Amino acid sequence: MKKIFSSRTLVSIIVAFIVIVSLIAGSNWWAKRTNTPPFLQRFGNDLAGGVSRIIAVPTTAVGRTANSISNLLDTFEENKRLKSKIDEFAQDKVHLQTVEEENKSLKQQLKLKATLTDYKTVSAVTISRSPTTWQSQLVIDEGSNSGLKKGMPVLAGAGIIGRISEVNTTNSKVALISDTSSDANRFAIKIKGDDGDVNGIVTSFNREKNQLIMGQVTSNNKISKGDLVETSGLGGVIPAGLYVGKVASVTTDDYGLSKKIYIEPAADLGNITTVMVAISQIGAN
Numbered sequence: 001m002k003k004i005f006s007s008r009t010l011v012s013i014i015v016a017f018i019v020i021v022s023l024i025a026g027s028n029w030w031a032k033r034t035n036t037p038p039f040l041q042r043f044g045n046d047l048a049g050g051v052s053r054i055i056a057v058p059t060t061a062v063g064r065t066a067n068s069i070s071n072l073l074d075t076f077e078e079n080k081r082l083k084s085k086i087d088e089f090a091q092d093k094v095h096l097q098t099v100e101e102e103n104k105s106l107k108q109q110l111k112l113k114a115t116l117t118d119y120k121t122v123s124a125v126t127i128s129r130s131p132t133t134w135q136s137q138l139v140i141d142e143g144s145n146s147g148l149k150k151g152m153p154v155l156a157g158a159g160i161i162g163r164i165s166e167v168n169t170t171n172s173k174v175a176l177i178s179d180t181s182s183d184a185n186r187f188a189i190k191i192k193g194d195d196g197d198v199n200g201i202v203t204s205f206n207r208e209k210n211q212l213i214m215g216q217v218t219s220n221n222k223i224s225k226g227d228l229v230e231t232s233g234l235g236g237v238i239p240a241g242l243y244v245g246k247v248a249s250v251t252t253d254d255y256g257l258s259k260k261i262y263i264e265p266a267a268d269l270g271n272i273t274t275v276m277v278a279i280s281q282i283g284a285n
Helices: 002-034 038-117
Strands: 119-128 136-139 153-156 159-167 172-176 188-193 196-206 211-215 228-231 243-252 261-265 274-280
Touching: 119 172, 136 159
Parallel strands: 159 243
Antiparallel strands: 119 136, 119 274, 136 172, 153 159, 153 274, 159 172, 188 196, 188 228, 196 211, 211 261, 228 243, 243 261
């Protein structure tokens, strides 16, 4: 029985071999006749193609993800560089504006200095100005070691902006002309009108308009817009003849009894960066 089974097996193998050889031969013959790849080759190609597609899907996805991450990192770095450039441009712009303001201020000082023939001047820089006392005072970087004394007039732009109220060795405090607090020593000024001088004092300050307000007017002389305003010298604190500004408008009080004169100061009292202290040379040896 075992021998018969072995014979049948052998016969089956031989038959199978003949069938396979026949299929291969037939496939090759058909391939040559129809100009197409043999069946087994097509089968192998299809199988290989399917496997390639299966492998290609995750590989492509991984590649795309890697490219996306790389592009994102490149974009992030580029944005970082651009932001750095923008910050540099902003800093340069601020620096340029500061230099331009300083140059403008220095040119105004030179022009102003040329008119102060009876004064020696000391240039100084504002080093402190508190928001709580913005309208009333500031601190400059020159003091007694530069010859400064209490009461000396301080100028900026094209005219007077205050006087020295306190002197230290290396710095000084300046009481501004816009200081209208109850204990302030008000500035005595006069208007050079066509009909004669009109005296008064600085009684208030309009911060929004950057305008001084003159009150306690002692004359009924005509006052016109554009009339020049200067220190009067009354009171003996500030010398006469220092330019203050120009008349901007003239009104009356709520009762229509007294004049209220608005003055456009020669300097921007809200932006004082550099100043000059005037030291009188009259009577000096």
